[in-house]
Amino acid sequence: MNSSRFRATMGLDLRSHVTRPMFWVLLVILALMTWGLSSGSLSISTGDSTIGGTARAWITSEFSIALMLPIVTFTLYSFFIAVAAGMLIPRDDELKVGPILHATKLRPSEYVWAKYAAVLLFFVMVLGAHLLFSILFNQVIPNSQAELIRGPFEWVNYLRPALFLALPFLIFLSGVSFAVGEWTRKPILVFVTPVVLLAANVFFLWSWSPLWLDPRINKLLMWIEPAGYRWLNETWLKVDLGVEYYNHQPVGYDWPFLFSRLVMCLLGIGAVALAGRHFAATLRGARGDEPPRKRFLGWFRKPAAAATEGGTVDFLDEAPLASMEMQTARPGFWNTVANVARFEARNLRSQPGLYIFIPLILLQVFGSAFTRLGAFDTPLLLTPGTAAVGSMNTLTLLVCFLLLFYTVESIGREWHTGLAPMYYATSAPTAAVLIGKAVANSIVAATILVVAYIGAAGVMMVQGKVAPALGPFVLVWGLLLVPTFLLWSTFMTFAWALTRNRYSAYTLGLSVLAFTGWKQLKGEMNWVGNWNLWSATTWTDFGGVAPNGYALALNRGFWMAVAAFLVVLTVRIFPRREHDAGRMLDRFQPKALLRTTWRLSPVMVPAIVLGVVLGVEVSKGTQGGAVERREEEYRGRNLITWGEAETPWITNVDISLQLAPDAASFEVSGSYELRNTSEKPMQRFPMSVGDHFENIEWTLNGEPHTPEDWARLHVFVLDQPMAVGESVTVGFSHRGRFPNGINKNGGGMRQYVLPSGTVLTGFSSSFLPVPFFEGGRGVDKDNALEPRDYEEGHWHGVTPPAFGAGARYTVTTRVTLPESYRANGVGLLVSDIARDGNRTMVWRSDHPINFFNVVAGRWDMWEGEGVRIFHHPKHTYNLEEMGEALVGARKYYSEWFYDYPWQELKLSEFPGLASYAQGFPTNITFSENIGFLTRSQPEAQVAFMVTAHEAAHQWWGNILSEGMSHFSTILLYEQLKGAEDRIGFLKQIEERYGDRRQVDSEKPLVWIDGSKAGDTTVIYDKGGWVFWMLLQHLGREQGLAGVRDFIHRYAEAEDYPLLQDFVAVMREHAIDVEAFDAFVQQWFFEVVLPTYKFGEATVTQERGHWVVEAELENTGTGRMPVDVAAVRGERFPKDDADNNEEAWDESRVEVILDAGEATTVRIECDFEPKKLVVDPDAMVLMLRREKAFVEL
Amino acid sequence: MLKVRQLVKVYPGGVTALRGIDLDVPKGMYGLLGPNGAGKSTFMKILAGLLEPTGGEVTLDDLDVVAQPEAVHSRLGYLPQDFGFYPHLTGTQMLTYLLKLKGVTSPKGLPHLVSELLERVNLTFAAKRKVKGYSGGMRQRLGIAQAVAGNPRLIIVDEPTAGLDPEERQRFYRLLAELADERSVLLSTHIVEDVAVLCPRFAVISKGRLMAETTPTQAQARLEGKIFEGRGSNEELRAIRDRHLVTQAILVEGRNRARIFVADGPAPAGFEPVSATLEDAYMTLVHAPADDLTCRAVDAAASVADEAVA
Known part of the structure; x- marks a missing residue:
């Protein structure tokens, strides 16, 4: 290899990279991103992020840099590297410089290695600049959080992650992209590598790590993941090692991982070496450019007789042109569309990239969307609706990537091949040509959908439980997804027409995708801007996509109108005829612009009208600006006065509720009996009403009353203060639509009156007023309160409950609704009368309750010993398992804790617009995604687990609720399933606790209230474990006796018991009090975790x-x-x-x-x-x- | 009839490619001669509706080519100077696709027509071969086949004979001559022989200006007695070049043989009068245009171009 030729070639290429605008764009993006990240928005999830919490993760630690570098280099560099390295040889081919270059002394190997070295060196320089930006923004530029998130400057913190994580990735990806480009000479295939890596990492390698994953497989996945993020996360970040550790310790790179990085480098270098050999062979005239398949078949074929050049034909013998009787007419529009589409489709069929992209997309769809997890990380059954909706995000993203490349290449093909002057001198209408190309690309997308459906149907058949119906796929993919693809194809065509440059069009397209994703992540997307319906669609077997149907229809209509406008605009600016710069300037004169606008108005107006309508609907919808302002006003006006104020407690509820599911509306009248349980007379009390309540009328002790309206908090001022223990009766009547309009950006909802079902609870003012200030209303990031810190001994005396009522009360619920529905309430069904197409069901509590709800639906019923399950007629998959848990819970929880006090125990399924379950007395409600659609296997009966947990709330209500429910589940597992399943469940929740706890900010069990990051796993998982260990410590008999004693004392008491109360009761049942105290000290009052x-x-x-x-x-x-x-x-x-x-x-x-x-x-x-x-x-x-x- | 009036094209950066061309192209063959960079291809692209002019008018049978370029396409056969094809298609597939886009039909069906067209350009033997395996001449012939297909009112061919061997060039000449019977065929070239063989009229463009519009005979006739041929050393020729236009200088048997244009006065010593060729005419028109041969006042056109640049 001649060093002078090598240097000359490399230098030339390096200058070319440095002068390309696209890479300056990369530097600017890197600088901006680094600046943004220097605020600490991407940092290790550790420490204490509350106000005043000083234990923060530094952005300058080696761990922080090691976390940031793989993510940024992977997500940001990949496509730039693919373009820069992959297009080196194809671009020289397009420029036709090869014959001249290779007629010189330049050897193929010098050429290949010099070009690769230039691109690698260039990206190493970019990486260097990136590190310098990081140092500048992290260490030098002023930052208001500096004291908390900046540590001392250490070169090594930046260099080691760059060397061990970023550099191997650069070498690997640039080498592979270079080789792909050289081997195939096809721009589209160059993009396969980054798309594959992006899909594999984002949807799988970075996130997929179920609790049951074999550690050996996990190791393997860490080694093969090219960016190194999985290794870092699984080895060092997943189990929180504490902020001190992360801030001061170096990242411990183990030898197997370093070896895997070396292999990454070798793979990249090896790919270039192979490409060099291939290139040399091609230059020598070997059949290197022939596809391997053809080369293979060629060995078996007889050599074809060489076609001879045409012999001389005497011109006198030639047929005159006129004898051909040729005629020309301007080809019809649709005829051209069909011709172009047919041709393009045939062309696409021969594109090898398609056969790589499509399987990868399908693999991704099956790998992620079809293996969804529900509550408690339980796997979900694949049903047609959930499969169609669940795969939308993945399909949208990946097919949009595919269309991005194929559309740009398809539109630009005539220019790249040189056919354009002849092609566009034909009389084929421009719009027809563009639509024809779009149709062909859409066929690719449609093919992917068809194959994805076949795959989904196959999965469902293997599951053996759900029939693979076609309807939901046609509805969701056909009406929602296909328009996205049409829109995106149109946009990419427009992008190409606007920029007339392949790379600029790619950059524009990728920027739009990135911007959309960013807005989604920031929660700033709404129905108007959500062109690709990311995370906007929900599915329920009770009603399809109906809850968001109106918004979806407007959204699709709006974006299809935009697509139509883009088509017209694209045809106008399409460079079929190269525009004159001077005339272009003329077109931007105000008059000319007005004229153009007028001409475009027929296609602009529908888009504008639909966009405005949708915008207005969002604005006045349930999460719109108007509601937001009113809710903020509610909070601002009342927080100080009523946030901590003593309010009367409900002692009796009597309501008549009329539901009109088809109109999403309700009417309610009824009364509360309220008692002053405070220690002093009460002059006034609040009643919060929902923003959607209309025609509100009140009575006080039977007389009409007009309370003061403090921004939807109605204040009842009494003539005579309510004495301690005294009661008043507040009557109310109102009506409302619920939901009252569309939401902001789709997704689910927790309470509603809809044709698919009704879920209403007394927790909040969803359908009834509530006699307190609702602290969750009008909260945003600016006015949210920091988690509360409790004073020592705060549990002494009467403690109010965290939510719900402090004392139990009685409820009577009359529900009138269409006859085809059934309504379930708390208590006992005392009457059920059908009349004039309506049905009135009356529920009355046969024992006091502390929460109440109403749930309605069109169900079938399963009945077991003392329990009933109301379910979607088709959701019978796990009924036996759930029934076993429910029957077992009623029997054994009664035996272990206390006798179930009500007659009925029922479980009702509601549409999966949100995934949660709630255990109201006698009336448990499950989303269809919990239990009913859980993929339960004999070896891991997750439907059993979920039901056992939720059923336990019947006994534990809101007292030590979730931990005790997990504890109850542990006991029920052992009782009904045996030790193996009990151990399995314990290991599962133990691992979840290990993964999700936050070491630095974790508080002892007694101080946890669910308001801080990491509290959930402590409440559920650690809580369940600690109660289990306490039972072992005390001995089963002693322990259960203590639990019964505790419930006996507090179940009916107004004093809400905390863990301190629980421990105090249990202590009375300890035989060895000293050992008990030591145990309790460790597990309740301290944070310990043996290893x-x-x-x-x-x-x-x-x-x-x-x-x-x-x-x-x-x-x-x-x-x-x-x-x-x-x-x-x-x-x-x-x-x-x-x-x-x-x-x-x-x-x-x-x-x-x-x-x-x-x-x-x-x-x-x-x-x-x-x-x-x-x-x-x-x-x-x-x-x-x-x-x-x-x-x- | 193709009419061009005051056609101006200024590229971004101020490069003026056309400085106000006025031209009428009647039915029959019409040549457009000019040196490299004269503006011929720009002119042809504008006529083909692929490039928007900065100013001026172009009409074909009263159809406004500038305002409605797509309306002209159905009456146009166009062979550009630089072009390519989809490399993975066979000649038959490529031609069939283009004919469909042009809306060309034949009572015998498209496949038959394609086959006949390929035969006329002598590509039958390579009809099933992928275009990426075609030689430069074969590609040129495939381009010719698509340009002549249909029944266009105007055929524009830009440097069509580049890459053709003498035999194929003759074949192409005959094809064009046949086509020119019923339509306008505008042949742009810098090869004088092409015009000499085919075109009863031609125009000369240089530096964006129309230098002349004439017939080969007329162009040659005006040079009668003004072209001289002789031999001389390099130094002698250099001295002659300072006083006269050298229309040709070639080496014959190792010595310079030159033809010169002598506008008036005596010829240099050793130079004998000879008959003028079309090439002599072309060189004099490019470098020393005569007012009697230009159709329009060049200066007036240039001022239009200058306004456009301003």
Whole structure:
């Protein structure tokens, strides 16, 4: 290799890269992004982010840089690298410089390596600039948060992540893109690599890490992920190591990972080497440019007789042109569309890129959209509707990518090949040509949809539960998705016509996609701007997409009108005839512009009208500006006065509710009996009403009353103060539409009156006024309150509940609704009368309750011993499993905790417009996505788990609610399913706690109120575990006796019990109070988490016994007695006659280790042990259980 | 009839390609001669409706080409100077597709017509071969086939004989001559022989100006007695060039042989009068135009162009 020629070629290419505007755009974007990130918006999820919290993750730590670099380099550099490296050889082909270049002394290898070196060097320079930007913005430019998020400057913090994470990715992607471009010489195929990587990473490698994933497979996925983010996340970030650690420690790059980066580099370099060989072969005239398939077939073919050049034909023998009787007429519009579409489709069929793109898209769709998770990470059944809607985002993004490339290449093809002067000198109408091309590209998109449907149908058939109906796919994909593709094709054609440059059109298209995604992520998208309906569509088997139907219709209509406008505009600016610069300027004169606008008005007006209508609907809709302002006014006017004010409690509710599902409306009249439970007389009290309430009328103790209206909080001022313990009766009547208009950007809703079903609760003013200030209304990022810090001893005395009523009350609910519906309320059904097409059902509480709701739908009913399940007629998939849990819950929870006080226990399914479940007394409600559509397998009965948890709320109400429900589920698992399933569930919630807790800001259990990041997993998962451990600590009988005692004292009390109250009651049942206090101190009042790690382990045989000795250390915190077992065989063998699994043997010792303490464990066994396991029965909550074992 | 009036084209950056061309192209063959960069291709592109002029009018049978370029396309056959094809298509597929876009039909059907057209341009043997395997001449012939297809009122061919061997060039000449019987055929070239063989009238463009509009005979006749041929050394020729226009200078048997235009006065020593050729006429028209041969006042046209630039 001649260094002078190499340097000359490389230098020339490097200058060319540096002078291309596209890459200056990249630098500007990098600078802006780095500036934006320097505010700390992308940082490690750790520390304490509350106001006053000083433990913040630094943006300058090596971990922060290591987190930022893979994400930014991957998402931002990929397409630029693909264009720059992949198009090097194809561009020289287009410029036809090859024959001259390669007639010089320049060798193919010099040419290939110099070009690759130039592009790699260029991106290394970009990376260098990126790091300098980071240093500048992170360390130098003033930042209001600097003290909290900036650490000292360390070169190494920037250099090591660049070297170990970013650089291997650059080498890999540039090498592979270069090779793809050289090998195929097709621009579209160059984009396959970044699209594949983007799809694989964003939808799979970066996010897919279920709790059950085999660690070996996880390791493999970390190594093959080119950006290194998965490795960083799974190894260092997923389990929160604390802000101190992240701020001060270097990233520990392990050797296998470094080796994988080396392999990435070698793959990139190897790809270039292969491309070099191929290029040299092609130059020498070998059949290098022939596709491998043809080359292979060519070996078997007879050599074709060389076609001879045409012989000389005497001109006197030639037929005159006139004899051909040629005629010309301007081809018809649709005829041209068909001709162009047919031709383009045939052309596309021969595009190899399509056969790579389509399977990848389908793989992605099946991999992500069809493996959705529901509540508690439960896998969901694939149904036609959920499959169609669930795959929309993925399909939209990937097909838009596909269309971006294919549209640009298709429109620009005539210019790239040189056919344009002849092609556009024909009389084919421009619009027909463009539409023909768009139709062909749409055929590709349609093909993808058809194949995706076939795949989805296949998955459903394999599931064996849901029939693969076509209707939902036609509705969702046909009416919602296909218009997106048409619009996008139109836009990309417009982009090309506007820029007349392939790369500029790509940049414009990618920018629009990125901007749309950014607005979505920021929550600033609405129905008007959501051209691609990302995350806007919901599906329910009860009513399809109907809840958002009106908004969807307007949105599609608007964007199709925009597409039509774009078509007309594109035809006008399309460079079929090269415009004159002078005349162009004339066209921008005001008069000319007005004339053009007038001419375009027929296609502009529909778009403008529909856009304005949609905008107005959004603005006055449920999340529109008007509502937002009123809600803010509600909060601003009342927070100080009523936020902490004592208000009367409900003692009786009596309501008559009329539902009109088809009109999404209701009318209600009724009364509350309110009692002053405070310690002083009450002169006034509030009644909050919903923003959608109309015609509100009030009575006070039976007399008409006009309260003061404080921005939808009606204040009742009494003539005589309500004495302590005294009651008043407040009557009300009003009506409303619910939802009252469209929402902002689609998605679900939690409460509604809709044809598909009705869900209304007494928690908020959804259909009834509530006698308190609603703290959740009108909250935005500017006026949200910081999580509350409680004072020591705050639980003493009467504590008000976090939500719902403090004392139980009685409820009578009369619901009138169309006869085809059924309404379920709390209590007992006392009458059900049908008349004139309507049905009136009366529900009355047969025992006091503390929450109430009304749910209505068109259901079938499943009945078990003492329980009923009301469900969608087709949702019978998990009924038996759910019924088993519900029957078991009623029986065993009654036995363990207290007798179920009501007669009925029913569970009603509601449309999956939101995924949640609520346990109202006697009337549990489940979204269809919870339990009913859960993909429950015999080995992991998740429908059972979900039902057991939600049923437990019947006993626990809002007292220690979620943790106790998990605890109840653990007990029910053991009771009905056995130890294996109980251990499985415990491990599952333990791992979730390990993954989702926030080490630095995690508070002891007694101080958790759900308002801080990371609280949820503590309340649910740690709560369930701690109650389970407490039960083991006290002993089952003592523990359950304590629980019963606790409920007995607090179930009917006005004092809302907190964990401190619970602990106090349980202490009375402890035999060893000192040990109890030590346990409680650790698990309730402190944050501890043991982590067990084995050191060296040996097995020796002594006198017919085996002796295992192993070092065991508690590298975590806390001190717990824990079993260590030497084991062999399968503890829970499968029910499979053919299995040859070894029988289970175990030998245990108990170990107690303080934090940081190590010991040598010695276990004698009379069998040859294969493994040492810590805590085989899942009795101690620990971190990284998967590492607390050793193979012997 | 194609009429061009005051045609001006100024490219961004101020490059003026056409400085006010006035031209009438009647039925029959019409040549457009000019040196490289004279503005011929710009002129042809404007006529073909592929380039918007800065000013001026172009009408074909009273159809306004500038305002309605697409209306002209159905009456047009166009062979540009630089073009390509979809490389992966065969000659038959490519031609069929273009004929469909042009709306060309034949009572015997399109496949038959395509086959006949390919035969007329001597490409039958390569009809099933992919275009990417075609030689330059074969591509040119395929381009010719699409240009002559249909029944266009105007055929514009820009440097059509480039890349054709002598035999194919003759074949093409005959094809054009046949076509010119019933329509206007505008042939743009810098090869004087093409015009000499085919065109009863031609125009000369240089530096964006129309230098002359005449017939080959007329152009040659005005030079009678003014063209001289002789031999000389390089130094002698340099001295002659300072006083006379050299219309041709070639090496014959290792010595310079030159033809010169002597507007008036005696010829240099050693130079004998000879008959004028069309090439002599072309050179004198490009470099020393005569008012009697130009159709319009060039100066007036130039002032239009200057206004457009301003």
